Amino acid sequence: MGMLVDAGSMQEKSSPASFPFALFFLAGVLACLAPGFGTVCAGQAAGEIYSTMPVPSRDGIGKVYLGREISHVMGHLGAGWLERTSRELEERPMQLVRSLGLKRGMNVADIGAGSGYFTRRIAPEIGPEGKVYAVDIQQEMLDIMQQKLRRYGIRNVVPVLGKIDDPKLKENTIDLVIMVDVYHEFSHPHEMMQGIIRALKPDGLVVWVEYRKEDPLVPIKELHKMSRGQVDREARFVGLEFVRSFDDLPRQHVLFYRKAAKGDKGGGEEKATAESALPGK
Numbered sequence: 310m311g312m313l314v315d316a317g318s319m320q321e322k323s324s325p326a327s328f329p330f331a332l333f334f335l336a337g338v339l340a341c342l343a344p345g346f347g348t349v350c351a352g353q354a355a356g357e358i359y360s361t362m363p364v365p366s367r368d369g370i371g372k373v374y375l376g377r378e379i380s381h382v383m384g385h386l387g388a389g390w391l392e393r394t395s396r397e398l399e400e401r402p403m404q405l406v407r408s409l410g411l412k413r414g415m416n417v418a419d420i421g422a423g424s425g426y427f428t429r430r431i432a433p434e435i436g437p438e439g440k441v442y443a444v445d446i447q448q449e450m451l452d453i454m455q456q457k458l459r460r461y462g463i464r465n466v467v468p469v470l471g472k473i474d475d476p477k478l479k480e481n482t483i484d485l486v487i488m489v490d491v492y493h494e495f496s497h498p499h500e501m502m503q504g505i506i507r508a509l510k511p512d513g514l515v516v517w518v519e520y521r522k523e524d525p526l527v528p529i530k531e532l533h534k535m536s537r538g539q540v541d542r543e544a545r546f547v548g549l550e551f552v553r554s555f556d557d558l559p560r561q562h563v564l565f566y567r568k569a570a571k572g573d574k575g576g577g578e579e580k581a582t583a584e585s586a587l588p589g590k
């Protein structure tokens with residue numbers, strides 16, 4: 310069904326025929342986000358939670374999840390951009406790594422690891438007894454990553470060829486999941502998050518690192534950015550709760566979540582959220 314779902318820009322995109330569908334979808338999303346409805350909605354069949362835009366935007370795939378159009382995946386030919394030297398100054402990657410609170414022996418999953426830019430920076434922090442599971446859906450990216458790991462003599466990394474809807478991680482094995490600049494391009498965010506949550510230990514953390522959509526000065530395409538509120542909405546929808554944020558990076562949000570306490574499947578109670586933790590909220 311080619312319904313209109315981009316709730317954020319409804320006026321520009323609505324047509325008389327699609328308007329009732331838009332209202333229906335919007336009502337569904339609002340109901341899911343209302344207190345008490347989180348559990349029901351998170352358990353819906355995946356087919357019901359996505360919809361399709363009549364015309365995809367230039368950088369998007371036309372598939373919409375919770376009011377957000379999903380972006381295209383960055384191809385492996387973009388590996389050079391991921392490894393650009395200016396990234397140190399633009400993104401301060403080691404500040405991000407230090408904010409994670411890594412400890413020796415941890416199991417970390419770097420989902421959408423790409424060329425391994427963060428995998429290489431995380432691996433030494435957890436020592437030889439820890440492991441980074443570097444997951445990507447492009448074998449070419451994993452090949453580039455492995456070449457670099459060999460060059461730097463890094464051995465505690467397990468490359469994992471994931472699927473678009475499955476990170477291929479073992480249940481209850483991961484202490485910390487990090488997703489840098491990738492979540493917005495998951496073509497199946499709901500299924501991916503279910504796999505990620507399954508792999509997470511009970512006290513594990515999931516960390517979203519996304520370019521700040523709220524900041525027009527961040528020079529990244531709109532669909533490749535995410536607002537803090539949107540991350541919060543999508544995290545709570547799958548039963549996670551906000552823990553803390555690290556707000557000192559020049560361009561990116563760093564948002565930490567954990568599994569919601571039993572009986573609160575996220576979105577169910579008024580708790581601290583990434584949005585409410587903002588100054589002035």
Ligand SMILES: C[S@@+](CC[C@H](N)C(=O)[O-])C[C@H]1O[C@@H](n2cnc3c(N)ncnc32)[C@H](O)[C@@H]1O
Pocket residue numbers: 382383391420421422423424425426427444445446447450471472473474475476488489490491494495496497501
């Ligand atoms: C923009 S790159 C970011 C790479 C790396 N995190 C970094 O910051 O340098 C996004 C990566 O996510 C991968 N990706 C996209 N969807 C994925 C999925 N469902 N599971 C795992 N990786 C995925 C892409 O193949 C690509 O390598």
